[in-house]
Amino acid sequence: MRLRLLQSLRLATLLILAAASSLAAQGPALYTRWINYTPANGFPEGEVYCVTVDGNRVWAGTANGLALIENGRVKRVFTTADGLAGDAVMSVAVDKQTGDVWVGTFGGLSRYSGGRFKNYTNLSSGVANDLVYGVAVQGRYVWVATAAGVNRFDTYTGAWSIWNETNAPFNEPWCYAVSLSKKKVYVGVWGGGVLVYDLAGHYWKPYRDPDGSMETVLYRNQGLIHNIVSGIAYNHETHMFWASTYFGLSGFDGRNWHNYLTKDSGLASDFINAVQTHGNEVWACTQKGLSEFDYKTKIWVTYRPANWRALDAAKAVKDGRGEIIVTRPDGNKSKLETPTSPAHNYILNLAFQGKDIWVATAQGLSHGIIQSQQKGKINESSTNGR
Amino acid sequence: MLYKHLLGDALLLVGFTALAGSVACSAQQSKPQPLPYASIGAATYDGPNRGSSYDLKGPMIRIGLLAPLHGPEEPAGQAMVAAAKLALQDASRVSWPDGRELTLDTVDTSVPPWGALGDEIIRMVIQEKVVAIITSANAVSAHLSEQIGTKIGVPVLTMSSDPTTTEIHLPWIFRMGPSDKQQARLIAQKLYQEDGMHQVLLVSEMGQDGCAGATAFRRAAHRLGAPPPISFVVNPSQPDPDHLLGLIRADFPQALVLWTGPHEASQVIPLVRRAGNGAVIYLCQAAAQAGSGVAFRPSDAAFQPARPGDQASVVVSRQWGNRPELPFARRYGAEMGRQPTPVAAETYDAVTLIAQALRRAGPNRARLRDQLAAVQGFHGASGLISFDNQGNNRATLKLIILRLFKRPETKADARPVSDFEAFSSKKELLGRTE
Numbered sequence: 001m002r003l004r005l006l007q008s009l010r011l012a013t014l015l016i017l018a019a020a021s022s023l024a025a026q027g028p029a030l031y032t033r034w035i036n037y038t039p040a041n042g043f044p045e046g047e048v049y050c051v052t053v054d055g056n057r058v059w060a061g062t063a064n065g066l067a068l069i070e071n072g073r074v075k076r077v078f079t080t081a082d083g084l085a086g087d088a089v090m091s092v093a094v095d096k097q098t099g100d101v102w103v104g105t106f107g108g109l110s111r112y113s114g115g116r117f118k119n120y121t122n123l124s125s126g127v128a129n130d131l132v133y134g135v136a137v138q139g140r141y142v143w144v145a146t147a148a149g150v151n152r153f154d155t156y157t158g159a160w161s162i163w164n165e166t167n168a169p170f171n172e173p174w175c176y177a178v179s180l181s182k183k184k185v186y187v188g189v190w191g192g193g194v195l196v197y198d199l200a201g202h203y204w205k206p207y208r209d210p211d212g213s214m215e216t217v218l219y220r221n222q223g224l225i226h227n228i229v230s231g232i233a234y235n236h237e238t239h240m241f242w243a244s245t246y247f248g249l250s251g252f253d254g255r256n257w258h259n260y261l262t263k264d265s266g267l268a269s270d271f272i273n274a275v276q277t278h279g280n281e282v283w284a285c286t287q288k289g290l291s292e293f294d295y296k297t298k299i300w301v302t303y304r305p306a307n308w309r310a311l312d313a314a315k316a317v318k319d320g321r322g323e324i325i326v327t328r329p330d331g332n333k334s335k336l337e338t339p340t341s342p343a344h345n346y347i348l349n350l351a352f353q354g355k356d357i358w359v360a361t362a363q364g365l366s367h368g369i370i371q372s373q374q375k376g377k378i379n380e381s382s383t384n385g386r
Numbered sequence: 387m388l389y390k391h392l393l394g395d396a397l398l399l400v401g402f403t404a405l406a407g408s409v410a411c412s413a414q415q416s417k418p419q420p421l422p423y424a425s426i427g428a429a430t431y432d433g434p435n436r437g438s439s440y441d442l443k444g445p446m447i448r449i450g451l452l453a454p455l456h457g458p459e460e461p462a463g464q465a466m467v468a469a470a471k472l473a474l475q476d477a478s479r480v481s482w483p484d485g486r487e488l489t490l491d492t493v494d495t496s497v498p499p500w501g502a503l504g505d506e507i508i509r510m511v512i513q514e515k516v517v518a519i520i521t522s523a524n525a526v527s528a529h530l531s532e533q534i535g536t537k538i539g540v541p542v543l544t545m546s547s548d549p550t551t552t553e554i555h556l557p558w559i560f561r562m563g564p565s566d567k568q569q570a571r572l573i574a575q576k577l578y579q580e581d582g583m584h585q586v587l588l589v590s591e592m593g594q595d596g597c598a599g600a601t602a603f604r605r606a607a608h609r610l611g612a613p614p615p616i617s618f619v620v621n622p623s624q625p626d627p628d629h630l631l632g633l634i635r636a637d638f639p640q641a642l643v644l645w646t647g648p649h650e651a652s653q654v655i656p657l658v659r660r661a662g663n664g665a666v667i668y669l670c671q672a673a674a675q676a677g678s679g680v681a682f683r684p685s686d687a688a689f690q691p692a693r694p695g696d697q698a699s700v701v702v703s704r705q706w707g708n709r710p711e712l713p714f715a716r717r718y719g720a721e722m723g724r725q726p727t728p729v730a731a732e733t734y735d736a737v738t739l740i741a742q743a744l745r746r747a748g749p750n751r752a753r754l755r756d757q758l759a760a761v762q763g764f765h766g767a768s769g770l771i772s773f774d775n776q777g778n779n780r781a782t783l784k785l786i787i788l789r790l791f792k793r794p795e796t797k798a799d800a801r802p803v804s805d806f807e808a809f810s811s812k813k814e815l816l817g818r819t820e
Contacts, residue, residue, distance in 0.1 A: 047434075049537070063538070088512055088538065106508045106534070122501045131504045131534070147504055147530060172550070174533060190533060191550045214553040216422040226426075228554060246536075246556060247426050261424050270427065271557075287432040308432075346433040362434040 027299035028281065028292055030324055031357065031368035034340040035072070038364035042074040043067055048360035050274075052092040053353040059101060060358075060365045061089025066103055066112075067365070083117035085110040086130070091145075091177075095137045095155075102142055104132030109144055109153075120153070126160025127151055134178040134188075143185055145175035150187050150195075163197070168204045170195065172227075177274070179234045179241065186241050188229035194243050194252075207243075207252065217248065217261070225250045225259045231274035231285070231349075238295065242282050244275035249284050249293075260284075260293070266300020266327025267291050274349040283357070285347035289325075290359055300327040303368070306337055308345035342366040428775035431557035431759075435539060435752040442515050442749040447482065448491045449474075449740055450516035451733075452507070452527045455494040458622075458649035461677030462729065466522060466545075467492060468722055469734040469767075472714060477741030486749070488741060491516050495527045504530055511538055517749055518758075520736045521546060523563070523647075523672040523729055525594045532559050541755045543736040545729050547672060548598045555776040560758055562732040562768070563671055564783050566602035566645075572783050573668045574606035577641055587639040587665070588615035589630070589654055591622060591646040599645030599670055615643065620650045627657055634661040641666040648678035655679055668785075675729050682725040682786075714767040728768060735766035 037043040037060075046063030053059075058069040065079035066089045078084050086107020093102045101112040108121035108130045120127045127144060134145030144151040149164030164173045172192035179186045185197040193208035209227045211218035217225055224243060231244040240258075242251045248270045251258040260267050269288035276283045280296040289304030306321040322341025326334045343364030351358045359366040434440075451470050453463035470490055478488055491514050493506040507530055510516045518541040521528040528546035535542040535558045542559045544551060552565035564572075577583050588603055590596035600617065607615060616637055618630055634642075634657065642658055642665050644651050651673040658665055674680045714734050718726045726734070742764075743757035764771040772780045 047539075086508070086512075088508070090537070106512065107505075122505075129501070129504055131508070131530075147533065172529075174529065176533075191529075211422075213422075214549070215426050215555075217424040217426070218422050220423045222423075246554075248424075263424060269432065271430075271432075287430075344434055 027297045027326070027328075028294045028301055029355070029370045030301065030326075030336070031303060031370055032324070032336075032338045032340075033369040033371040034322060034338075034342055035367040035369070036340075036343040036364050037067075037069065037074060037367070038343060042077075043364060044077050047362045048348060048365045049089060050091050050349045051351045051358045051360045051365060052094060053351045053358060054094040054101075058351070058353070058358055058365075059092045059094070060360060061092050061103065061105075063088050065089065066092065069365070072367075078112070078117075080107070083110075083119070085117070085119040085121060090133050091135045093135045093137045093142070095142075097139075098155075102135045102137060104135040104144065106131055108132060109135065109142075126153070126162065128162050128164065128173075133176045136178045136180045136185075138180045138185075143178045143180065145178040145187055147174050149173045150175050150178065150185075150197075163204065168195065169206045171206075171208075176230055177232045179232045181234045181236065181239075181241075184234075186232045186234050188232035188243055189227075190229065191227050192229075193224050193227045194229055194232060194241070196241075217259070221257045221259050223250075223257050224252075225261075230272060231276075233275045233277045233282075235277040235279075235282075237279055238277075240277070242275045242277050244272035244284060246271050248272070249275065249282070251282065251295075264331075266293070266302060266325065266333070268302040268304070268325070273347065276350045276352070278352055283350050285349055285360075287346050289345050290342060290347045290350065298329040301325070302327075303342055304345040305341040305343075342368070426555050429555040429557040429777060430775075431752070431755060433539060433557075433752065436750065436756070438748075438750070440750055440752065442517055442751070444515070445486055447486050447488050447744060447749050448510075448514050448516045449488070449737060450507075450510040450514070450519040451490050451492045452495050452503075452519065452521045452524075452531065453492065454496045454522060454524070455492070456496040459496065459647055459675075459677065462648050462675035462727075463495070463522065465676035465722065465727060465730040466520075466733040469714075469718060469726060469730040470520070470737045472717055472721070473734045473737030473741070476714075477738060482744075483748075488744070490737075495522055495524055503527060504534075507531055507534055511535075511540055516540065517744065517751060517754055518543065518740050520544070520733060520740075523547065523595070523675065525551060525598065532556065535559065539755075540751050541740075541758055543740070543758070545672075545732055545736075546595075547670065548595060549602065550598070552778065557759070557777075558755060560761075560773055560777040561779055562736050562771075563728065563779070565778070566599045566670070567606070568783055569670050570599070570602035570606035571609070572785060573643060573670075574603065574610055574612065576785055577643075577666075577668065578607065578610050578612040581641075581666075583640040583666075584613055585637065585640045586612075586615040587618060587634065587637060587642045589618045589620060589642055589644050589646060589650075591620045591650045593622075595647070595672065596620070596645050599672075603643055603645060620646055620654065622647075622650060625650075625653060627653065630654065631657050631661055634658060634663065634665070638663055639665050641668060643668045643670075644673045645670050646673045648673060648675040651678040651680070671728050675727050676722075676724075680727075682727060712767055726767070731766070731768035735764070735768050735771060738766065739764060739771070 039045050044062040044064040048060050048062050050061040060067040065077045065087050067077045068075045080087050086105030088106040091104035103110040108119050109127050109132050111118045122130050128151050129146035129148035131147035136143045140156045142153040149162055152161040174190035175187050176190050177188040187195045196205045207224050210223040225248040226245040229243050229245050234241045240251050240253045249260040262270050268291045269286035271287045272284045274285040280294055282293040284291040289302045292301045302325040306323040322338040324336040342359050343366045344361040346362035349360040355370050357368040453466040455463045491510050497503050519531045521531045521544040523545040525546050525548035528544040528551045531542045536556055545563050547566045552561050590600035743754050747753035747757045762772045770781045774780050
């Protein structure tokens with residue numbers, strides 16, 4: 001009986017990989033193996049709000065501190081007891097030149113340098129507000145998205161610049177995310193759309209929902225889909241920026257807008273917590289799974305636990321299986337099951353590590369891997385469970 | 387006589403213009419309108435933390451309350467606190483499971499919004515682990531709570547009417563009161579359509595709340611084809627009463643619409659009395675809070691519709707449940723020496739709703755959210771409450787006419803009336819219109 005079960009499992013896995021391989025030949029490669037970091041293996045409890053990769057190190061901001069993962073193990077969890085400005089960590093950025101780690105928390109901004117934290121709060125520095133949602137490093141400057149505007153901190157001089165409704169076209173000061181290109185700074189503003197700062201010209205340009213309605217989207221590619229922007233990401237290869245909102249996904253190529261809703265795309269949910277992009281890929285972190293959009297082939301792929309609808313029920317059985325939904329440009333969908341899955345369907349953020357992805361979910365950090373068809377790998381994924 | 391003749395001509399002209407406007411409006415409406423590409427859907431929550439391991443621990447179950455407790459808005463905040471405490475008493479008549487106690491964690495929103503207030507909300511949510519947050523009518527505190535509530539997963543019940551709060555379909559926020567748009571449309575309909583008024587002074591306060599409300603009212607007037615109201619913006623730090631008084635005397639408005647806080651309302655209303663032109667004063671719900679000088683009465687039996695031209699009244703839009711037989715209104719009146727305002731009644735209802743949901747859900751924010759989202763037909767102190775799938779209270783709005791008095795026919799007949807409160811206590815009618 002047991003032997004038959006194992007044979008069935010092995011056959012199923014082979015079929016999945018064959019199907020995945022077939023899909024990969026026509027679209028994006030599929031992530032069929034997931035390793036999850038939860039309290040069971042030393043990871044903090046609760047939501048993971050952000051994740052940042054720095055070579056082999058992975059930094060994850062959680063509801064209960066900043067976790068550092070090295071070589072597949074939770075190496076350390078930093079909290080306010082260690083000097084962190086706040087335990088709820090919303091964003092992390094690494095200065096590639098100095099190795100300093102900048103941490104945006106709900107208690108201010110922290111700089112982790114030389115094994116110690118230095119904190120910047122509304123009372124002790126020029127940071128606009130202690131609710132720091134986003135942080136990004138650009139050479140000597142650190143850009144900070146706060147609940148009361150955007151800061152730029154000059155690490156050489158210690159000078160703070162601030163932009164808010166008094167000196168820039170902010171119609172709302174609540175900045176949720178910041179992303180950088182070589183020439184521009186992109187800021188996602190709750191209720192204020194996207195603001196883009198031109199570094200050479202020293203001016204801001206707003207991009208807002210042209211219909212001005214919070215309850216409807218008048219035309220599909222009318223402009224930014226909604227003014228409540230939850231995340232922003234610049235793609236250095238395509239030179240597009242992408243904005244996630246709680247009501248759909250928007251991309252701007254410099255001339256045209258490209259908007260996506262669940263109603264006519266493979267997007268898992270219009271409620272999107274964050275967006276990340278590289279190459280031809282756009283990743284939407286939704287409340288119903290992680291949706292990848294291949295901009296070249298127009299294929300959507302969504303990853304989530306197979307029993308995601310029951311996952312949050314009080315007595316849900318977490319069997320660890322995952323599902324992959326592939327949506328083709330003609331609307332046809334196919335579904336695959338995988339032995340492992342992201343830790344939860346409620347996705348909060350994402351980071352890239354080569355071909356791997358690291359996914360911040362509501363109940364743990366997940367490491368997604370594109371699995372090869374080697375037998376050893378198959379067995380490993382089959383037996384590892386989650 | 388000549389004046390009356392001219393006035394008649396002017397009215398005719400206005401009537402003609404209005405007619406032409408309405409025809410134009412009808413013509414516009416008959417044109418086929420493009421269907422929107424998409425409507426923003428219901429605010430579902432597919433997130434986590436409903437499991438018992440996410441239940442809040444400790445002997446206290448805390449409800450966060452954001453209210454102004456210092457400065458000019460203090461009476462409004464104290465009214466909210468008093469109402470919330472009464473609700474807590476009522477909700478705790480039956481003991482809570484495991485010997486727990488339901489308590490309030492009150493935060494003063496009079497502090498600078500971009501500094502201490504954000505920190506205080508975070509303290510409430512992360513350290514004190516409040517199970518839900520109730521916010522005042524102030525948009526900034528509502529927005530901060532909404533953002534933090536959405537990120538962390540905490541239900542927010544707000545009195546704010548700001549459109550960027552009320553028109554957003556997010557799963558964690560529930561609106562106890564009417565939105566700016568709802569209030570503006572109701573007032574505009576009464577004022578322009580039912581009462582046939584055409585000369586309206588819109589007084590709003592500087593800042594987000596006043597700006598959003600004034601915009602909503604201008605849109606509501608435009609929607610009805612009414613002439614745009616004369617606008618006056620009150621700067622709380624540099625009030626200019628002489629300018630406003632001059633404006634009231636010169637323009638002789640038939641009605642004033644106040645989109646301010648209660649403190650500004652308390653300054654503007656006596657000015658209107660001093661001007662003595664008997665203009666009808668319409669207050670948004672936030673303006674009619676404690677401290678505004680507006681006195682609510684416990685009876686709604688003597689309703690008479692306002693007739694244009696011969697009355698002056700103070701009108702507040704609200705749901706109506708403020709009857710004396712309601713235990714809350716009676717007890718609030720005994721304690722505070724006045725009847726509850728709509729916002730106070732809504733605060734009482736917010737605490738009661740949270741308490742009732744807690745009885746079913748236990749001390750768990752996600753399950754509590756689910757229970758709140760399912761509220762239908764709740765008979766509260768502020769009226770019937772049913773949340774739609776976007777967290778908005780679907781209850782019908784009403785205009786409460788608090789007091790009526792004679793409007794002079796011409797500017798020359800204008801006389802200052804006596805002190806507002808004294809006058810209102812002598813001659814008062816109360817009623818409502820749909």
